[in-house]
Amino acid sequence: MPERNIETPYARLILFKRMPLAVFWGAVAITAFIGGEILFRTFHEPGAICTQLVFAFFLIYGPVVHAWLLRRFEAVVRQVGPLLWDDQAESEAWLQARLKRCFTFSSWPAISVTGIIVALGVVSVLVQGKCFNSTVLYVAAVSGFMPVLLICAHAGYVTLDLLATLKELGQRKPNVPFFMLPHPAITALQAFYSGLALSVTLGYAALAVALWRSPFGLSPTMQAWLLILSFYPISTFGWSFYQTHVLMREAKLQHLVLINAEVQRCLSRTLNGGDIQSIERLQKIMEVQRKSQATREWPFDIQNSFALLIALAAATAQILSSAIEFAKR
Numbered sequence: 001m002p003e004r005n006i007e008t009p010y011a012r013l014i015l016f017k018r019m020p021l022a023v024f025w026g027a028v029a030i031t032a033f034i035g036g037e038i039l040f041r042t043f044h045e046p047g048a049i050c051t052q053l054v055f056a057f058f059l060i061y062g063p064v065v066h067a068w069l070l071r072r073f074e075a076v077v078r079q080v081g082p083l084l085w086d087d088q089a090e091s092e093a094w095l096q097a098r099l100k101r102c103f104t105f106s107s108w109p110a111i112s113v114t115g116i117i118v119a120l121g122v123v124s125v126l127v128q129g130k131c132f133n134s135t136v137l138y139v140a141a142v143s144g145f146m147p148v149l150l151i152c153a154h155a156g157y158v159t160l161d162l163l164a165t166l167k168e169l170g171q172r173k174p175n176v177p178f179f180m181l182p183h184p185a186i187t188a189l190q191a192f193y194s195g196l197a198l199s200v201t202l203g204y205a206a207l208a209v210a211l212w213r214s215p216f217g218l219s220p221t222m223q224a225w226l227l228i229l230s231f232y233p234i235s236t237f238g239w240s241f242y243q244t245h246v247l248m249r250e251a252k253l254q255h256l257v258l259i260n261a262e263v264q265r266c267l268s269r270t271l272n273g274g275d276i277q278s279i280e281r282l283q284k285i286m287e288v289q290r291k292s293q294a295t296r297e298w299p300f301d302i303q304n305s306f307a308l309l310i311a312l313a314a315a316t317a318q319i320l321s322s323a324i325e326f327a328k329r
Contacts, residue, residue, distance in 0.1 A: 006099045010063035029059035043134040054210035055148045062151035065199050070103045076192045080185040084172040102161040117153035131215040163239050170243040176251040181295045193240030201233040249297045259289045
């Protein structure tokens with residue numbers, strides 16, 4: 001077990017350490033929403049209540065989902081670890097290194113990738129120019145967008161790093177017992193990544209609605225951003241689906257190599273004057289071989305199919321809306 005729990009960046013910001021993360025960020029979201037309403041009413045500007053609600057939602061959703069992904073990934077890797085590592089100390093060391101790299105700002109990729117996405121997002125907003133009569137309100141609106149943009153940018157980095165981590169897991173040689181494919185640990189791994197894809201899809205949909213209803217509007221720059229991001233959910237699901245297939249295929253091939261070698265030994269003994277017991281053993285081994293060959297290699301189930309359909313729907317909707325908007329221009 002790890003020497004200490006790894007905290008998310010959002011947990012480190014909690015002023016009262018015994019306060020639950022959801023309660024703290026819920027209070028922050030409510031405060032931000034009320035503050036925004038006060039500013040709009042003070043400067044007599046038309047409100048953007050839908051955008052404010054979505055941004056407040058992100059201030060809760062981002063930290064809570066981030067913490068859930070960290071703990072769930074930690075549990076899933078510990079479950080699949082015995083299949084991929086002979087040395088569990090090595091497995092635990094690998095896990096702790098990946099948790100720090102994926103879920104904190106302790107590595108330069110986390111800082112640089114998140115920083116680049118934030119910078120591009122700020123530029124996309126600034127190039128649209130002032131969208132309020134009041135300069136103070138405009139500065140406050142851009143400043144209020146920054147925390148949401150930071151949460152989204154870091155979520156984008158976390159997703160990319162988790163997909164890279166899955167590739168590392170897929171390159172290892174799984175040691176799965178016979179007739180245990182799909183193994184419960186591999187199924188749990190795919191379920192985690194399906195949950196990740198659904199979380200990304202929900203966050204993307206909320207962001208698209210917020211920008212659409214915001215005073216900034218869906219400018220060509222924003223449309224381009226959303227079009228690029230629309231491929232994120234389906235890519236997340238597709239990549240995780242394929243890497244899980246790689247693990248299952250490798251485990252199946254290992255089983256077939258072992259059973260085929262045993263078939264050849266039994267066949268050789270039978271052809272060289274074996275008795276009735278040798279023939280019966282060969283028949284049984286060949287039955288095991290047929291069952292092993294029939295083992296599925298793709299993680300199809302209701303949950304994964306549902307996640308795929310939602311991700312496809314989100315991507316298709318954004319592509320169509322972007323195409324319509326560009327056709328109007």
